[in-house]
Amino acid sequence: QVQLVESGGGLVQAGESLRLSCVGTGRTFSSYDVGWFRQAPGKEREFVARIDWDGVKTYYVDSVKGRFTISKDNSKNTVYLQMNNLKSEDTGIYYCATSYPWATGSQVPDEYNNWGRGTQVTVSS
Numbered sequence: 001q002v003q004l005v006e007s008g009g010g011l012v013q014a015g016e017s018l019r020l021s022c023v024g025t026g027r028t029f030s031s032y033d034v035g036w037f038r039q040a041p042g043k044e045r046e047f048v049a050r051i052d053w054d055g056v057k058t059y060y061v062d063s064v065k066g067r068f069t070i071s072k073d074n075s076k077n078t079v080y081l082q083m084n085n086l087k088s089e090d091t092g093i094y095y096c097a098t099s100y101p102w103a104t105g106s107q108v109p110d111e112y113n114n115w116g117r118g119t120q121v122t123v124s125s
Contacts (some may be wrong), residue, residue: 002026002114004096009119012086020081020119022096030074032098035112036081038121040092047107049081050099059105063089088125093118 008020022034035050049070050059058070069082079096095118103111 002029002032002098004114004116006094006096006116006119009094009121011122014087014123014125016086017084018086018121020094022079022116024077029077034072034079035097035099036070036094037097037109038092038094045109050107051079059107086123088123091121091123094121
């Protein structure tokens with residue numbers, strides 16, 4: 001079982017940047033594909049980005065392409081989400097999660113099996 005802990009959220013103004021971190025426990029964390037999701041008040045959880053276990057392939061929702069970058073450091077059991085040029089619509093709780101091994105490239109929350117508790121990101125306009 002893998003446990004995930006997110007950090008790095010906060011309150012920023014539009015146009016500023018944040019870097020989120022997701023630290024995983026357990027020897028097998030480096031073998032997982034990992035995704036970032038977010039959930040705004042009153043809305044469903046939304047896919048943001050995903051990275052394959054070896055860090056080679058990445059996926060992004062269209063609304064963050066060119067602004068967010070996901071990366072993975074297996075030596076530190078950590079996945080990062082660098083968020084630049086933040087907008088008010090990026091506000092929400094950000095969660096990281098590990099993907100089921102069979103769910104290659106998935107952007108569906110139900111196809112992720114281990115979740116962190118989330119970190120709040122608030123962008124004021």
